[in-house]
Amino acid sequence: EIVLTQSPGTLSLSPGERATLSCRASQSVSSSYLAWYQQKPGQAPRLLIYGASSRATGIPDRFSGSGSGTDFTLTISRLEPEDFAVYYCQQYGRSPAFGPGTKVDIK
Amino acid sequence: EVQLVESGGTVVRPGGSLRLSCAASGFTFDDYGMSWVRQAPGKGLEWVSNINWNGGSTDYADSVKGRFTISRDNAKNSLYLQMNSLRAEDTALYHCARGRGSYPVYYFDYWGQGTLVTVSS
Numbered sequence: 001e002i003v004l005t006q007s008p009g010t011l012s013l014s015p016g017e018r019a020t021l022s023c024r025a026s027q028s029v030s031s032s033y034l035a036w037y038q039q040k041p042g043q044a045p046r047l048l049i050y051g052a053s054s055r056a057t058g059i060p061d062r063f064s065g066s067g068s069g070t071d072f073t074l075t076i077s078r079l080e081p082e083d084f085a086v087y088y089c090q091q092y093g094r095s096p097a098f099g100p101g102t103k104v105d106i107k
Numbered sequence: 108e109v110q111l112v113e114s115g116g117t118v119v120r121p122g123g124s125l126r127l128s129c130a131a132s133g134f135t136f137d138d139y140g141m142s143w144v145r146q147a148p149g150k151g152l153e154w155v156s157n158i159n160w161n162g163g164s165t166d167y168a169d170s171v172k173g174r175f176t177i178s179r180d181n182a183k184n185s186l187y188l189q190m191n192s193l194r195a196e197d198t199a200l201y202h203c204a205r206g207r208g209s210y211p212v213y214y215f216d217y218w219g220q221g222t223l224v225t226v227s228s
């Protein structure tokens with residue numbers, strides 16, 4: 001079973017700043033089966049990135065994903081007010097699993 | 108427009124049973140695998156179960172294996188989760204989600220808003 005760890009737990013930033021979120025896996029994630037989701041309070045999760053680096057339909061290009069093996073990163077190049085939310089990574093090999101999440105809040 | 112609407116959540120006693128439903132619209136339902144993902148109050152996301160396009164293959168998290176059963180009716184564009192022997196730790200908002208990829212390797216591109224299951228005496 002692959003366990004995902006996300007860091008930091010909370011990231012306090014201002015609009016316009018760059019956000020770098022980390023997701024680390026306990027074992028190598030095969031074929032970069034790694035996705036990122038955004039969730040705002042009272043809303044369902046929204047797919048941002050799949051295959052570690054492919055943006056989902058309609059996702060702005062300020063969101064980018066990178067990494068392979070056990071270390072993955074979600075970068076938001078310039079934070080917009082609507083980007084303050086919780087972000088989850090997910091490995092989707094056998095027995096899918098989510099990380100605990102990183103909250104991006106307003107500094 | 109893709110829509111996934113869950114129903115069936117309620118308060119149930121420990122040891123009880125419940126059946127959740129998810130009505131899908133806006134896409135060809137039997138072209139996609141489907142999944143259930145839950146979220147305990149104030150907590151993160153937990154994958155529960157996957158089912159492939161025709162219901163012939165299913166997979167479960169260890170935490171629900173042997174107690175929950177996922178199924179689908181492609182004629183009704185509906186996904187189901189039969190939940191038996193419910194425990195307090197099953198209390199959560201249950202989302203249905205559309206799977207992308209090849210079974211059992213799914214990420215989730217559309218999610219429903221969820222239906223709340225509360226297990227309490």
